Amino acid sequence: MAIPTTSAHSDVLSLWNSKNILNKSNSNRLHVESNPLLTSIFQMVRTVPIVVDVKKMTQQYVGVDVEEWWGWKIEEIFGEGVLSYTKLIHPSDLGVHNLCNKLLFYILERCSTEDKYNLNILLNFKLRKSDGSYIHITQSAKILELDPDGSIRSLLVLLQENNTLSDSYQRRYIRFWGKDFDGRLYEYLPDVEDLQQIELPSKREIEIISYLVSGEESKTIAEHLSISKHTVDTHRRHLLQKFYLKNTGELINLVHITRLLDPSN
Template sequence: MKPANPYSDEILNQAFAGELDPKMSLEKYRHVAFIFSVLQNSLAILTDLKSRKNYIYHGAISEHIGIGKRMTSEISESIWEESILNCIHPDDLKSKHEMELQLFHYIKNKPPEERLNYYLVMKVRVREKNHFYIPLELKIFYASSADSIQLALYIYSFTSANHADQNTHGTIINSSNGETFSSVDFQIKNILSKREIEILKEIARGNASKEISEKLYISKNTVDRHRQNIIEKLRVKNSTEACHAATLMGII
C-alpha cells in the first residue's frame, strides 16, 4: 500500500513536455545522487516523475535506519519509496508533502534557467530500527524542462544536535546568492499579490465575479482579469484547482 499523499497528483499529472537540459541529464543526476550517498553517507533517492521510477543509493544512514546496506543501490519501478516514507513521523510526512508542493509551484513560476538555483531543506523525524525517532535533514532538488518538473532528488542526512530543531517547517534556499525563504515568506510574497489572494478567498467562498466586484468595489472585468492571472501564476486549469492548490500551500 502506498503512503497517502493528497498533494502528489498535481505533480505527477503534469504534461511532461520538453526535454531536460543535456548539461544535467538523468544519468548525470544519478551520478550526483551516488556521490551524495558516498560523501555524506546519505540516503539519496532520485525520482523520475516522467517514467515513475526511483533510483536509490544507500549510505551508512540506510543501515542505521534498517532499510538498506551501505554502498548499494537499487531501481524501483514505482514512484513510491515506501521503505523510507513508512519510517517518517506522520506529522512530518504531511509537512514534507506540503512543502514539496510549495517548492513545485515556486519553481514553476521561475524562468527555466533559474530553477536549478533553488532547493528545499527541512527536518524530518525518522524511525530507527529500535523504533525511536531521530531527526534527519532532508534536502529536495527539482530538475525541469521548460514545461515541467521531471526529476526530484531527495537527500536524507544526519543532522547535528545543534541543528535538530531547525528547519521544522522548511526553507527554500537560492544557492546562487544564499537568499532564503521560509514556508510563509515565499508562498505569499512571490506567487500571488494581496489583491489576488483577497479575490481567491472570495472565490473559495463560492462567490461569482459579479458578487466579488460589488463587495470589493471594482469592476467585474477587473475581477475576471485577476482570476486569469491567478490561474496562470498557479499553473492550474481553473479557479477550483487554484483554490485547492492555494489551500494546500497555506495561501488561503
C-alpha cells in the same frame, strides 16, 4: 522536442557511471551498486543520495545502503518507491512535508527554466528507524531534469542525518534559494498546520551570525567588525526576534538546519 538536461544531471550520471542505481534485477530484487569513492564520502557525512523519478514516484538511483544506519533493507525503505519512504516520516512531520511540496509547485509556476534548475529546496523532519526510534533528517533537493512542459522529471535528493539535535527538538523549517532567486525561509507551525515566513538576515546580520555560530562572545565580535558591543547585542536580540527564537543555541540550530551560511547562497 529534446528534454532539457542540466550539467548537474550529467555529472551525476557520469560520477555514478550508471552504477549507483537502485533498480530491479531479473529476480525483481532491489539492489545498489555503488562507486566506492562516492559511497565512502556519503557514509562519512551520513548522507543518502537519491535520484527520484517524479513522474513514476520511484527512485532511479540510491548511493548508500542504509541497513547499517537505520536497520531497513533497501527493499523495505525504497521498494515501493517514494510511498514506502514517506511512510517512515514521523506523523507530526507529514504536514511540513506536504506544505513544502505545495510551495515548490507554486514557486515553479512562477520560475523561468533557468531559475528552476538553480533552485535549492530544503526541509527537516524525523524519520523512523526499523527499531521504532526516530532520527532527525535534513532533506535537500535540486531539479535534474524537466519535461518539455516545464514540470519536474527528476530530482536529486540528499537525506542527511542531523545528530546535533536532541530527540525533543520540534522546530521544522522549509527553505528555497538559488541564483537570481529571492530566497524564502519558512517555519512550520504544527498547532495550526500552516507556515510563517521568516525574514532573511541582512548581510551584516549574516556576519554576526557566523561569529555567533563559532562561539564568539559579543565583545570579540565587536572587535572583529569594528563596532560597539552594544551594537552586537542589539543585532543578537533582533535576530532572535526575527527568527522567533529564545536564545543563541536555538539560532545555531536554525543556521545548521537551514544552511544560512552556505557559501553557495
